[in-house]
Amino acid sequence: MNLNEKAITKLVCVFTLIFGLSVIFFNIKSGYKSLGLYLIPTIFVIIALLGIFKENISKWYDEKKLVPLRRWIMKHSLSVFFIFPLSVFSMIGFLLLFFALKLKWNVDLLGWITISIFAFFPLFIIYGLIFGFSISEKQQKRIAERQNKMFFDANGIRIEMPLFDKDCFISQQSIEAVIYYNYIVSSDFTEHYEGYKFYLNTIPVYTKYEKQSWLNKLFPKDSQSKIIDIDNKTKYFWEIPKMVKIYFNSKAEIDFKDPIKGTLISSETYQNKNKTTTIEKWKPSNHEAEQIVFDKFNRTLDEIKKGYR
Incomplete structure (x- = not known):
């Protein structure tokens, strides 16, 4: 999970x-005693807390025991993190709409608009996730402007993060290992993940822009992780092998083979x-999901990861 995804995930959880x-407080204040009215918001609270404190929770359990669960979650990530929560939101909206009409609640115009948004807007998002949204040229340009950009020199790597109104600087001396990952997760949709993980001996330096959006002002805290994920959505991502070769004298041969295209089944x-x-229909390849590009101490993958738990 990269810097953007971590921040967005925590934001959604909050x-x-x-x-x-x-x-829950509204139900208590209104004097409702039905257990069903408290069940769904309680589930939301539990899921949110697990999402916020998942890094702390993972330290309390054996990492190997969590692997099957993580694989299942990753395989069904679209349903678990998006479709299911949005469906619950929509159900809540329709329940509120039903009770408001059935019990003839005294709801003003703003109330009806709010209830309608809860009921119908999640369905609109679900439709977009499944069938896709059309994006205009103007929107595409705006997305490109907010895309992370990576630059490097002898001092280190600088990542521009316009979405979060800040830069992330990784000094060259702080980089202990670089791992390239390239794998797919097959579920309802085949998701392709590709990028580099930089394992550092110190937390990167974050520099905020002078102009901050209200959302970034509301959540100003920077990531304290020493593992920085630069995925293939980052501009100039393909310059990383060149950087590692020049500044770290790495001779590692990276296999950039597309994991989706293993064996051609039909065309x-x-x-x-x-x-x-x-x-074309392809059978996914079985090549290694992760490769060591550089390691200062000549460790194995497991040794590198173990040192950063």
Whole structure:
């Protein structure tokens, strides 16, 4: 999980926690005694707390015991982290809508709008996650402007993070190991993960921009992790092997083979007027998911990871 994903995950968990607690306090204040009204917000609170403190919780348990659970969660990540919570939100909205109409609650216009948003907006998001949204050229340009950008020189690596209004600087002396990862997770959708993990001996230096969005002002804390993930969504990502070779004299040969394209099962070509479309079906390859690009102490993968738990 990279810097952006960690921050966004914690942000979602905080909002989920606030929402769950708000519903519980509202029910208590309103004098509701039905267990069902407290069950769903309680689940939200528990999930949010687990998400916020998952790094601390993982230290209390044997890492090997958590591997099957993590694999299952990763395999069904879209359903676990997005579709299921959004479905619950939508159900809550429709329940509120039902009770408001059935019991003839005295709800003003703003209340009806809020209830309708709870009911229908999650369904809109679910539709987009499953079938996709169309993005305009203007939106694509804006997304590109907010994309993380990586620059490097003899002093180290600087990552511009416009979405969070800050830069992250990794000094060259702090880099102890670099691991390249490239793997897929097959679920309802095949998700491809590719990037580099930098294992450091000190926390990177974060420099905030002068102009901060209200959301970044609300959550100003920087990551304290010594493992920095730079994925393939980062601009100039492909310059990393060159950097490692120049500044760390690494001679490691990286296998950039696409894990999705292992063995070709079938290939069909369709001709439609002047357009030719080829549909290929591949069996995923079994190549190594992680490769050591550089390590200051010539350790194995397990030894590197063990030192950063």
